[in-house]
Amino acid sequence: MLYRHLIKKLDLTSLHLLVSIHEEGSLTKAAEREMLALSAASKRLQEVEQVLGIALFERTLKGMKPTAAGETLLFYARKILMDVEKISIDVGEYLEGIRGHVRMMANISAIIEFLPEDLQRFMSSHGQVKVHLEERPSAGVVKGVGEGAADLGICSADIDIGELVAVPYRHDELVVVMRQDHPLAAHSHVPFRETLAFDQVGLHTDSFINLRTQAAARSEGKILKQRIQVPGFDGVCRMVQADLGIGVLPRKAFELIGKPLGLYAAGIDDDWAQRTLSLVVRNREGLSPVSRLLYEHLLHDQP
Template sequence: MNLQALKYFDEVNRCGSFRRAADKLNVAASAISRQIQNLEYDLGAQLFERSVRGVRLTEAGELLAIRVRGIFNSISQVKSDIDDLNDLQRGHVRVASVEGVANTIFAENCARFFVRFPLVQVAIEILDAQQVVEALLSETADIGITFGISDRPELNIVKRRPGHLAAVVPRDHPLSCEDHVTLKQIAKFPSILPSTGFGIRRLIEDESDRAGVQLKIAFESNSLELIRRMIETTGLLGILPHSKALDRSPSVNFKALPITEIDKSGYMTELCVKRTRILAPPVKMLLGSLEEDF
């Protein structure tokens, strides 16, 4: 089995025809057919069902197609890594993060990183906690920052730190005189919560169930920035990550109150990567920088 044969197999699969694959690769269709026959002989299985309309994968062919994509992705990654080794100042890094952490972790960190590595391109995508995990596993993200995930063998948690949620209230809210609040106290007032896609929403609901209370949800949103703005305009209580609650203009008159049950729950924010992923040099550089600040 050789890479050339796998390349021909992949192109025939993409094109659905030996002839179209031959035209695209600028080789004779007979050469492609011969390589495919060699593959089928090596594997002891037919890979394509042939008909006058073209070809389609057999069950064995579908299994090989999945592996071939992984092989070519790995080769592409190795080529990229070798290029990066020639010049560690260049490269691309993709980060997936939950919103509540991104503002506090990335803004200053990326500013320092850019000064040191101005040719490294960093793409940061804001996702919910489960989507961050999915991005890491599908390798559409190199580095993930999420929270509240159970230990998964596929992920390497580089560093953990305690996460904190706060009940954020205007200074004239009835709870503003408190130093901390319970979910039972929060349940007495209409509130603004992150939408159900957020891991912190699941945490809030789990702890509310344990406390035997039901929150009065007036609004919910998948934008933490919008929730913060709505607290300001409506005068209602909102629940936000503590870092997001404090990330505000000095003119906004909020007070962030720790929530007793959630502080006791011990939920953690995690900096993580896929365990089997070979990290390119620029990824390692940014990961190390983030780990220092985490």
């Protein structure tokens, strides 16, 4: 009986409203965002809570916060809304002649180093397939694939992937990037500990490279002397060029971005500088035909 009543109350408008209340922290703002009258929004929330027999939100001085039951419902609400969005996109694109749509998430290393050529080869043979690619740090890739926001993901193999399925995708090497006149430029390879005496230009806080270099510094009993943090590899190279410090990048990213700027790269002797990138999915058997096609391409069509 509860199931039937809940299905009647949990239409897509109500699900959108619940997500908006959580994100806005306010019923008034959520109603405005969903273009509902405040009274109608309040009634929808009350009806869902009445059917469940439990409060989904609590009002605090900082706004409306989900209860434990609310957190559970929000998890499923987001999943349902993502599935509905995917249905609308996929079906709509069949009508437009596009045979399929694949959602991908990848870390910045994969996007800069490998995916442009890999996707070009794939899409040149499958011109009616659309790929939506979103850049996220490795932990964000795992979260996105796990929640169903992406069909495929590429992340560092060192990250905890939980229950996802992972296979090796590519290997890369981290290097220290510096100006030609930097004291370390006399070396082709350096232990990472020797870089810790110098100011460093870091990537954003959640990036795997930032987390790994911070951990490497701690293992030496030191603190990474980050003078500035930037969101991408191009920013690291420009700041290094401006003599604001040295940086750590994948070698191929350096070849593409740093070398044309006249910078120099030295290899890092530490084992962690040799990396593997993984291709992750929730379930290989559960992939759509077009997602499986891209999955197989990324695994086997490598130069």
